Amino acid sequence: MDLLKWGRSPWGEWVLTHVSWNLFWASLFAGVLFFVAHASYMLFSAHRKRSSEETDALEAARADLPAKIERHNMSARLFHWVMAASMFVLLFTAFLPVAGIRFPWVTWHWMAGLVFTVSILFHIVHASFFLDFWSIWVGPKDIPEFKAEILRELGHEVPGPKSGKYPLGNRLYHLVQVVAGIVVIITGVLMMSRVRTPLFTRNPYLFSDFTWGLTYVGHGLAGVGMVGLVIAHVYFAVRPEKWWITKSMIFGYITRRQYLEHHEPDRWRVAGGGSSAKPAGQA
Amino acid sequence: MAVIRDVIPAFELYQPTSVDDALKLLDRYGTDALVLAGGLDSMDWLKDRLKRPKVVVDLGQIADLRGVSDLNGGLEIGAMTPLTEVVRHPLVRERFSLLMQAAELVASPQIRNQGTIGGNVSQDTRCWYYRGGWNCYRAGGNICYADTPTALNREHAIFDADRCVAVNPSDTAPALVALDAVMVIRGPNGERVVNAEDYWVGPGIDITRMNVLAPNELLVRIRIPATFAGAQFYFEKVRDRQVWDFPLVNVAAAIKPNGGNIGEARLVVNAVAAKPRRLRNVEAAVAGKPRNEETAKMAGDMAIVGALPLRHNAYKVPLMRNLVKRAIRGSEGGTWTS
Numbered sequence: 001m002d003l004l005k006w007g008r009s010p011w012g013e014w015v016l017t018h019v020s021w022n023l024f025w026a027s028l029f030a031g032v033l034f035f036v037a038h039a040s041y042m043l044f045s046a047h048r049k050r051s052s053e054e055t056d057a058l059e060a061a062r063a064d065l066p067a068k069i070e071r072h073n074m075s076a077r078l079f080h081w082v083m084a085a086s087m088f089v090l091l092f093t094a095f096l097p098v099a100g101i102r103f104p105w106v107t108w109h110w111m112a113g114l115v116f117t118v119s120i121l122f123h124i125v126h127a128s129f130f131l132d133f134w135s136i137w138v139g140p141k142d143i144p145e146f147k148a149e150i151l152r153e154l155g156h157e158v159p160g161p162k163s164g165k166y167p168l169g170n171r172l173y174h175l176v177q178v179v180a181g182i183v184v185i186i187t188g189v190l191m192m193s194r195v196r197t198p199l200f201t202r203n204p205y206l207f208s209d210f211t212w213g214l215t216y217v218g219h220g221l222a223g224v225g226m227v228g229l230v231i232a233h234v235y236f237a238v239r240p241e242k243w244w245i246t247k248s249m250i251f252g253y254i255t256r257r258q259y260l261e262h263h264e265p266d267r268w269r270v271a272g273g274g275s276s277a278k279p280a281g282q283a
Numbered sequence: 284m285a286v287i288r289d290v291i292p293a294f295e296l297y298q299p300t301s302v303d304d305a306l307k308l309l310d311r312y313g314t315d316a317l318v319l320a321g322g323l324d325s326m327d328w329l330k331d332r333l334k335r336p337k338v339v340v341d342l343g344q345i346a347d348l349r350g351v352s353d354l355n356g357g358l359e360i361g362a363m364t365p366l367t368e369v370v371r372h373p374l375v376r377e378r379f380s381l382l383m384q385a386a387e388l389v390a391s392p393q394i395r396n397q398g399t400i401g402g403n404v405s406q407d408t409r410c411w412y413y414r415g416g417w418n419c420y421r422a423g424g425n426i427c428y429a430d431t432p433t434a435l436n437r438e439h440a441i442f443d444a445d446r447c448v449a450v451n452p453s454d455t456a457p458a459l460v461a462l463d464a465v466m467v468i469r470g471p472n473g474e475r476v477v478n479a480e481d482y483w484v485g486p487g488i489d490i491t492r493m494n495v496l497a498p499n500e501l502l503v504r505i506r507i508p509a510t511f512a513g514a515q516f517y518f519e520k521v522r523d524r525q526v527w528d529f530p531l532v533n534v535a536a537a538i539k540p541n542g543g544n545i546g547e548a549r550l551v552v553n554a555v556a557a558k559p560r561r562l563r564n565v566e567a568a569v570a571g572k573p574r575n576e577e578t579a580k581m582a583g584d585m586a587i588v589g590a591l592p593l594r595h596n597a598y599k600v601p602l603m604r605n606l607v608k609r610a611i612r613g614s615e616g617g618t619w620t621s
Contacts, residue, residue: 005423007418007422007423007424008418009418010417017418017424017425018423018425102484102488102489103488104445104485104487104488105487106446106487194446195445195446196444196591204426204430205431212426213425216425
């Protein structure tokens with residue numbers, strides 16, 4: 001199976017042109033395989049959650065916390081859903097023709113790409129200056145949490161750290177999406193100089209054939225990777241034990257009990273008082 | 284690009300005598316097979332060594348695919364019918380002289396003797412970057428060499444370019460669209476019938492194909508309904524040479540008069556986009572109007588709305604406008620027939 005496609009440039013050199021669409025099917029298969037494997041595993045999982053007695057005790061001790069705790073403010077939620085909608089349009093316009101459903105997809109694709117790009121730029125500014133920027137990133141400080149999560153998955157009672165605002169898996173997923181997103185945006189914006197849009201003067205000779213080949217391959221690899229990533233994301237969003245997170249992306253808040261059950265208050269500090277409250281340090 | 288015009292690559296030649304046998308071969312070999320009708324387009328690809336099929340399926344022995352016959356006042360034409368036979372057939376001349384005119388303007392007498400109507404409508408584009416073996420979008424690459432600031436694109440598209448700017452070079456295609464023809468396609472799952480207007484595809488839909496034929500399908504027949512039999516027809520082709528050349532622009536018109544005015548009309552222009560361009564807005568606008576200079580001017584002006592010429596083909600815009608104008612008004616060079 002060819003993973004990449006090559007062509008001969010006018011100068012007789014072999015240059016990359018595209019990724020093979022076999023990779024799309026591979027990514028689709030990997031995404032589906034992941035959710036089947038994970039769902040099967042979860043049926044028999046010995047995952048240990050914080051016990052209800054422990055959560056009861058915590059809730060009694062933290063009666064000062066509001067009943068509803070804001071997890072995602074309106075701006076963050078709007079960003080998420082606009083970005084998600086543009087992502088679906090991008091994936092469908094890119095891959096439905098590959099799957100045999102033919103339609104004029106290019107204009108829809110670059111327009112959705114622009115929405116995606118603008119939403120990501122908004123998110124970078126919003127997260128950098130108005131949210132707790134570091135809460136979504138992964139680093140050495142998370143190694144104890146990683147060890148604890150592994151042990152809990154294996155059925156052990158571990159007193160170690162729970163997650164901060166975002167679960168470890170969520171942060172790792174975000175990291176991969178950042179890489180794929182940056183690649184797909186940069187290459188996509190460059191590729192717009194090869195199609196007719198009202199925004200750019202066409203300039204197919206912006207780069208050499210070799211560099212264009214890398215650009216197309218980078219866009220393709222990130223794009224097919226997104227297929228598997230989005231399948232995994234949607235899968236976790238609809239899993240019953242994750243609904244509380246999904247609901248928070250719709251309604252914006254989680255309950256005090258969910259906060260105490262799933263999070264480490266020391267790692268995600270919430271200001272007390274009132275019937276609802278914003279996390280400390282968040283606008 | 285390597286162009287070797289003497290020796291074609293080796294392949295296995297099959298000459299089936301029935302459509303079923305041909306379809307079995309296409310199903311067996313898929314994209315490794317090349318279908319040969321008259322061979323005038325295919326042999327170019329082979330001699331240039333740009334297509335290297337393992338198998339060539341020559342349809343020349345399938346008698347069932349040849350001939351013109353009556354079909355309820357319309358016509359049924361086998362896809363392998365030579366263009367000369369189309370031109371000379373009395374039923375074509377009597378009922379659909381538009382098709383006769385279009386077929387008669389294809390290339391040269393020798394080519395019309397060998398070339399088939401199925402091959403003429405299904406031929407590949409003539410973009411020389413593509414046919415020269417350059418790795419463009421249409422060839423599976425990621426660039427259109429004809430749509431660059433320095434490209435030689437005098438013959439290319441002024442409408443509906445979507446990354447690729449190649450045009451459809453067929454003369455009979457616009458005539459068939461104007462006559463409301465349907466294309467009968469056979470494949471492993473049986474027969475399907477496609478309106479001529481939908482037979483060709485633009486690059487936005489599929490950048491590597493000119494028509495809807497899958498690798499395991501064959502165009503077997505073209506059916507022309509009686510709708511426009513005996514109507515008033517106009518066909519004009521503008522080309523660089525007076526014979527043996529592809530159109531720079533051609534126009535096909537079929538009009539059923541209503542009193543002294545235009546009744547139902549079909550207007551189709553080719554070689555301005557990757558598929559024949561039916562001018563529905565013009566058809567609607569001229570219906571009910573007299574065939575005079577004023578109507579013709581309006582039609583010509585409407586026809587070119589949305590044209591987006593490339594560096595070297597802006598001439599196609601006034602050319603198309605004038606051809607549409609003449610198709611409504613008539614001209615000294617091209618005359619109305621009925």
